[in-house]
Amino acid sequence: MSRSLRADAQANYNRLLEVAAQVFAREGADTSMKAIAAEAGVGIATLYRRFPTREDLIEATYRSRTDLLCDSASKLLGDLAPVDALRTWMERFVDYMLTKQGMADALPAILATRDGLRLHSREALTGAVTGLLAAGTSSGDFRADVSPSDVLMALGGITLISGHEHQRELATRLISLLLDGLVAHAGAAPPD
Template identity: 75%
Template sequence: MNRSLRADAQANQERLLEVAAHAFARDGADTSLKAIAAEAGVGIGTLYRRFPAREDLIEATYRNETALLCESASLLLAEHPPVAAFQAWMERFVDYMLTKRGMADALPKILASREGLRAHSREVLSGAVDELLHAGVVTGALRPDISSADVLMALGGVTLITGHEDERQLASRLISLLLDGLAANREAPISPAPSAL
């Protein structure tokens, strides 16, 4: 019986975090917690027992979305060739960042106040990209001179532009361009243009 209750509680929490991620992406960090609870099929009391403050729910959602994104790298590599897996993962990264953008007003304060949260996120995201890059390099599909930091910076730019233009399809087109730049047949990076200054 206790085991069943624990399973139900875990399922409720997972459902709450899933619904919260969609709600924050759609309506922002100030979205109704009562509406999140209702959509998740739980009472508002259940939500507050798990997450006493709005910031607790935002942090838990952010942690959960980051974990799901990073765990998906291995799952995608098990199902697809490395380049296709990387492309699918980048698409998921854009959706992850759109969720994060929905929490933009509250998240910086949370990241600053919860010790180690920002560093942990960077570490696990870099690890996921490293895994995808390594798989591509081993098969000869991707260049060996690319760092996870560069890929994450490029993806950050893609999501920033996409968010500003409010055009999700633009992200997919830019991801395709980015993958072209990572391809193994582009062995040497193009030299930067000389400064006009």
């Protein structure tokens, strides 16, 4: 958003994005705008004043979820050891992807037509993983040869598989396997 909102208007805006993320994850992007407004506790006019089209709401929800996820990486590192911070962030990534899957039908067209949205997301996610890996490498917890891109690709695969199987707990088990591969083991030779 380009201009500052009053505190109550900002609270409504944030609430709409939070509820939209939950509803899109649960019911998909075609859900009723009126239902989103009602669940957020605002009038439909308030929703349309902030998001004139469904695409505007989907874009804002996607951007907001991406930013919240990426911003959480540094906060996690402030509270947790690098391995625990990365594990928690990966779990949040899976939940983020489940929300994104709820918008799957509409999101490709939005990503293709909204300048910079795809690049913004890619750079933000890569930056978050880079920071988490760097902290773990610096502490000696993670191998030094790990690429942030590889971690994101693996996480994408985990999300795809567990989402297809409708088994959220499968994602947690696969995250543990991925983390085991990232952890530096004393005396282990680096892979070829």
